[in-house]
Amino acid sequence: MTFARTLLCTLLCLGSLPAFALSEQGQQQLQQLQGRWAEINYQLPKKQREAAFATLAEQAQQAVKAEPGAAELLIWRGIILSTQAGAKGGLGALSLVKQAKASLEQALAADPKALAGSAYTSLGSLYYQVPGWPIGFGDDEKAEAMLKQALALNPEGIDPNYFYGDFLQRNKRYAEAKVALEKALQAPDRPGRASADAGRRAEARQLLAEITKKLE
Template identity: 35%
Template sequence: MTIVRTTTIRATLLGVLALSAFPAFADADPAFDGALHNLEVHWETVKFTVPPGDKQTTEMEKVGAEADALMARYPNRVEAEIWDGILKSEQASMASAFSALSLAKEARAVLEKAYTENPAALDAGAPTSLGVLYYRVPGFPIAFGDNKKARSLLEQATASAPQGLDAWYFYGDFLMNQGENDKARQVFTYALSIPENPARPLWDKSRRQVIKEDLAKLQAKT
């Protein structure tokens, strides 16, 4: 059996939910809705405008603290739980090998709780985010990665969120990762047909750009 070095954990976590952002799906509560939107915008600003490195890691830690605080203020809001899980996943992708797996496990626990409460919230944010963790994190004996679980969760996400750009992007990414290129091409093409989100222009543009780049890679293989 080949022994995988612990640095593999950090390497394979890199990019977990790296471009993830889900549109608000909150009940009528202007204060919460505003705080959630600010968190989303803060995350995407750091992710897409701060170059990778120590500065981005530090800034993302601040966004993570913001997500923790939002969940603490609104313990009954599944949307806050989903974003807290997303930020823990994001921080795991930037962490040292020593702490990456611990953060990934924390993200999984938060997202599993959100999944049991409302799997459809934030365009199926919980099953999408869990699915990504399961196919990006190493499998046993290093960590808890599981492609079978990932496929099931991502298929559920796309079924319940037909207009969920992230759900469809990550499903396509998973398929491409599995070598199912024809199906991945179909999924990515469908994702680009989803209407743009004017409330989240930076995230929307960045997500579509990645999808186009992935489609170009698939086209080059034909």
């Protein structure tokens, strides 16, 4: 699986209440970013995604400028930049994933529990998908630690279970990966996130089918 393809799935859509409430406008912007992200990632043709994500990343940046302390918006800026990197592919995507990492780290500093620990899930997924030194900052140990922290905050969530399952299968820990992916498929629906949930479940089912064959 290529670097570009692996980063395409970097996306998170968790819907818990924030520790520090956004303004009404901020909430609206967050919902718009989430909705548009799902449209681009799961409905647009691949050739159109990079440009669409670039536009959405600029919108996320403007939202962050309006409410710079909002962890939720920082998280989504990181998510959008990382999926833009996946759509771009190649070494040229590394600058985008570094920006995504910085945004997610800012979110952790502001509120590590925001969006049920989504920053941990997003950072964890970056750490296992980005190449390691000297090209990038990839680190499987950090990835697993962050994904486990995400699961501690949101044990039933579709995204932390999916990404942990993906991490495990890349490390050939297939039996553990199967358990995580089955749990992801059993995750409850998220209000207002029907498109994202459907897309993530489709990814989980496909990956689970591949793992099941390896375990036979």
